Amino acid sequence: MHTDDAPGPQPSLVRALLRAVRRDPRAVAVVDGAAAHTYAELDRLSAEIAGGLAARGLGPDDVLAVHGERSWERCAAVLGAWRAGLGVVCVDPGMPAPRAARIARHCALLVRSDASAPAGLGPAEATLGEVRGAPLEEIREGSVGYVIPTSGSTGEPKSVAVPPSVLAALGDWHVRHWSHDRPPHTLQAASIGFDVGYEEIVATWLAGAALVVVSDEERQDPFTLMEVVRAHRVARLFLPVVGLHALATAAVFEPDAMPDLREIAVAGERLAVNAEVREFCAAAGVALVNEYGPSETHVVTQHRLDPRGAASWPEHPPIGTAVAGAELLREAGGVLRPFAPGEEAELIVAGGSVGLGYLGDAELTAARFRTLPHADGAPRRCYATGDLVRFDGESFHFVARADDQLKVAGYRVEPGEVEAVLGTVPGVRRAVVVGVEVAGSRRLAAVWTRAGSGGPGPEDLAAACAARLPAYMVPRHFHRLDELPVTANGKVDRAALRTLFAPARAAA
Known part of the structure; x- marks a missing residue:
């Protein structure tokens, strides 16, 4: 059996978090813009949110939808839900409303920021200000820690429910394996609704470190991201592959921009190490950690790359060995x-x-x-x-993969879900979606056949997808064929379709 060194019985997630929160109340728990919020503030606000949820009759095994951008309030709402025994699903306000409604359909309540307009996604709603109540003193244990939406082959997103014990074990593993010379201050930069966002929260708070919230604009600009990392002495980042590549390329121009950075964990899709990544990690002394795990389990393996050997890092490192009790x-x-x-x-x-x-x-x-x-x-x-x-x-x-499932920007994508949307566009007879590699990152490409003459163009197909799917599921390349190629057994030849986009890959 290949498992991580056994840590013994795991404590409950919420009890472990509250012990960490109360260890040093004056320490900074969350940095959001110019505001630094202490663990004492986190304890108080999350207790009031938990009390308000309990007063509404919500408790263990209910699910709370947290609708909003990354923020101090969203972090506190997640902990508040856990204190009341609720599971959490985080909903991105930028997501198309039809998909957001399908993700929120299992929720007993949706909470949003005080300044935001009603989301109108189906569940009852309240602002965070409205939901706050008398602090809940008792700890309530629930069976659901978080719910993560993931693509479904039938055209509908699936809602994966993960118990809090998974996060408790993973967070404990992170704390026990942090061996660097400074606290693991960590960015809260994961895409909203991505399970890495919960990993960022739990691994940071269990260590008593600071969680530094960044906006979409900050996390997508590597030069701005370097400024945030330097200003807040961030020691750990969780990044998708494309984010790692962008940061490594930018660091060439500012080689000493992040003196406190010690570790970058990459998850969500296959790690591709290029020359810029090797050069950056070697020069900065930054370890690279390749994490692997599907949404149904969260992280189950890791492989750590020592920066002292960066010159010989392979293009595709192993996914490593088991962590946090996985078998x-x-x-x-x-x-x-x-x-x-x-x-x-x-x-x-x-x-x-x-x-x-x-x-x-x-x-x-x-x-x-x-x-x-x-x-x-x-x-x-x-x-x-x-x-x-x-x-x-x-x-x-x-x-x-043993099937057609893809990973795009760290998210799992079932081509069938995108194909189902394309199939509803008037004039489309058949649509097939494949993944193509561009500069070490995967993008979606769509091939379609027409039903009759005329029919839609690529712009029409992209617009139809954008209206119903998140941005990472909208194909970047389109190609129309009279007939789809098939294999000897009559199935669509997806390998042949991928070759159609070789010029696009070369141009990129």
């Missing part, structure tokens, strides 16, 4: 067992990292979250990732 297995003949050196197979995750399932979809939950016999005689509840991996005797390596 990495394969299935053979209906029985689970550990990988043997040299074996390649679909990765099955068991142990405490496995999520609860899909809210509102018991059938899909039963199909994807199964209990299987293990060679040691003790059955395991597990999740089949759909990722083919190879075990070299020490570390795991990502090989490929």
